[in-house]
Amino acid sequence: MRLGIDIGGTKTDAVAIDDGGLLTQRIRLATGFGSSAVVETAVSAVARIAELTGVSAGGFDSIGIGIPGLVDSSSGRVRHAVNLGFDGLELGGELAGRLGVGVRVENDVKAASLGAYHLMGLTGSMAYLNLGTGLAAGIVVDGLLWRGARGIAGEIGHIPVDPNGVLCACGQRGCLETVASGSGVARQWRTDDPLPVRSLFAAAADGDPEAKAIKARLAAGIASAVRVLVLTADVESVVIGGGLSHLGDRLLSDVHDVLESWGEASPFLASLELPGRVRLVPEGFPAAAVGAALVGVV
Amino acid sequence: MRLGIDIGGTKTDAVAIDDGGLLTQRIRLATGFGSSAVVETAVSAVARIAELTGVSAGGFDSIGIGIPGLVDSSSGRVRHAVNLGFDGLELGGELAGRLGVGVRVENDVKAASLGAYHLMGLTGSMAYLNLGTGLAAGIVVDGLLWRGARGIAGEIGHIPVDPNGVLCACGQRGCLETVASGSGVARQWRTDDPLPVRSLFAAAADGDPEAKAIKARLAAGIASAVRVLVLTADVESVVIGGGLSHLGDRLLSDVHDVLESWGEASPFLASLELPGRVRLVPEGFPAAAVGAALVGVV
The missing domain is CATH 3.30.420.40 (ATPase, nucleotide binding domain)
Known part of the structure; x- marks a missing residue:
């Protein structure tokens, strides 16, 4: 089971995908404003999907975040996320600390590209x-x-x-x-x-x-x-x-x-x-x- | 040893490259005009390089041609080679028939891209x-x-x-x-x-x-x-x-x-x-x- 989160300017979508690539859970939350609130939103999304799937945060094969802004996908650092109210955030590191597992962070358009390619076959x-x-x-x-x-x-x-x-x-x-x-x-x-x-x-x-x-x-x-x-x-x-x-x-x-x-x-x-x-x-x-x-x- | 030919509008360059990627021979011929003359030019270039290297046409690890126009690299067909005086030519097939070995055909700009990348390290x-x-x-x-x-x-x-x-x-x-x-x-x-x-x-x-x-x-x-x-x-x-x-x-x-x-x-x-x-x-x-x-x- 994999967990994906799309942090948008107002809404955050989170999904669980099973090993066959099928969407098994999907939720939507309001996105908090500012770096701390954005981290809390992601943590809440993980908790909700964990609850719905019965899989703990550490039990997912991967957890990935899509977010607007300049993203360094190797370090998990996000810059210039103007609509989210911050200019720099070690999102990957902060979430890893809160969740106890590594997460991947990617620019939201790049993440959507990969998702569309997959979902559209x-x-x-x-x-x-x-x-x-x-x-x-x-x-x-x-x-x-x-x-x-x-x-x-x-x-x-x-x-x-x-x-x-x-x-x-x-x-x-x-x-x-x-x-x-x-x-x-x-x-x-x-x-x-x-x-x-x-x-x-x-x-x-x-x-x-x-x-x-x-x-x-x-x-x-x-x-x-x-x-x-x-x-x-x-x-x-x-x-x-x-x-x-x-x-x-x-x-x-x-x-x-x-x-x-x-x-x-x-x-x-x-x-x-x-x-x-x-x-x-x-x-x-x-x-x-x-x-x-x-x-x-x- | 590999053999490469660049058929230009007026001049044709041919080279031999050894297994280490080094240029060992280089010649230049005038390019013929029209489909038959272009095929003859390529055949002459192969013969000259074969003579200089002592390797027969069939002895090269590969023979490749770069040529202007719309090239279907899978079939060896060349279209719209206006400056060479033809509109359609089964260059790959014709050369294979004349040389008794398969040749690869590629658009000249694409070939030059690969050559520049290699030569410039x-x-x-x-x-x-x-x-x-x-x-x-x-x-x-x-x-x-x-x-x-x-x-x-x-x-x-x-x-x-x-x-x-x-x-x-x-x-x-x-x-x-x-x-x-x-x-x-x-x-x-x-x-x-x-x-x-x-x-x-x-x-x-x-x-x-x-x-x-x-x-x-x-x-x-x-x-x-x-x-x-x-x-x-x-x-x-x-x-x-x-x-x-x-x-x-x-x-x-x-x-x-x-x-x-x-x-x-x-x-x-x-x-x-x-x-x-x-x-x-x-x-x-x-x-x-x-x-x-x-x-x-x-």
Whole structure:
């Protein structure tokens, strides 16, 4: 039995996976704010899953954590987890001390990549394109996370694709993230709706020209991200996940339409068969928690 | 002993490599034009190396060919080798018939990637960024070519980075290749010099403002290609090869300057330490021929 925990900005998911890879337990907790509270949340999640499965913390074959921020997976140190209220935390070490067993810590997008690959039964290579507040991808090749030389493989959100684009928080101009992410939409579409993308799609459906233009830029930005991933890493599949993926087929069909139109203008691009390589992560998949359970295992 | 052949648009290089990986013979022939002549060129190269080494064609541990165009390395079929005067050729099959032994066929940029990695004694991951008439990269991870799911990993020349850029031959607009390649320079800098890039650099050194602007776009385009490679695949090293690499440090220092200036504007980009990751393939390296000898071996 393996235990995986996905610590998100507001919610923490935890799962137990049996030896056959099947999800046997799943719980959700509110995430505490600040380093101590985040550690407590993880400890509580382990206790709850232990109680549900009858397996003690020390009895799991592995315990893994997925968490936003810059993660050093070898040391278990997490930095720049802004939404969780801390800048530096020895999460691996603190949890090992509290639980009495070692835990693996991985960036949440990387964990979700591994979880999606496993849960969707993929083979070969895939990129998990996470469209949340930001834009980042995780790459999995033959079932293994591909971190790259320095752990930044898939950080395509900060590839600029428009010299006249807006200034990105990273200091560059026209990054993919400035148009193809939740923060990119929120910057362009001012609304009181707590989910600006939902409001944007509703307004676009009502024919609002500005909403339609922002929505078109979003789809083109996502399609650009797919193109970068395939032309550089030639992953067989690109799986779209993250908050924006909840838009479902409305988002996917926009992206498909852009890729199809590009293929009409470029036989080269058409030969890559991009539309058929892009899909959505199934709704409700606890990909990051499952991936956390599998980090370092598969 | 292994034999490698690099069939270029005008010249064909062939090398013999001993069991220790050392280059023991090296010859250069003129490349014939058209499918039959290309096959004859390869057969002649094998005969010459066989004569020099005293090893018969059947006595080499492997014979590999690097050639421009779309190469199916599993079947030995080559398509779209426009500069060689043919559109389709069963090069692997034809050569096997003529030589009585199997040969491996690989795209020349991919072969050069493997050769550069080996000859430069690199470890970990690298991208070989070939700046010739076009722009394409080959990726090597832990000593092995990384072709991707469909053999197009590294085809970054056709990633658009400027929506207002010029129309590329591929049908898209603003591709990296339109600014950071020999053809990109030749389109912008009209000259009778058979080497437009040489003329461009001379004019820029003389203070010609248009030449300086084109040269700056070239450096920025190459730097953009480096950024795409590192942010997507996180290769440890990017090695610049191909015809434009003969410009040497004049080109490399321009690219370094661009990457340094980007790092000043973006702490994120600075953290990637891009300038230190980029180098030139040493002048005169028969990287593609050596790589061809090693394709499928290391």
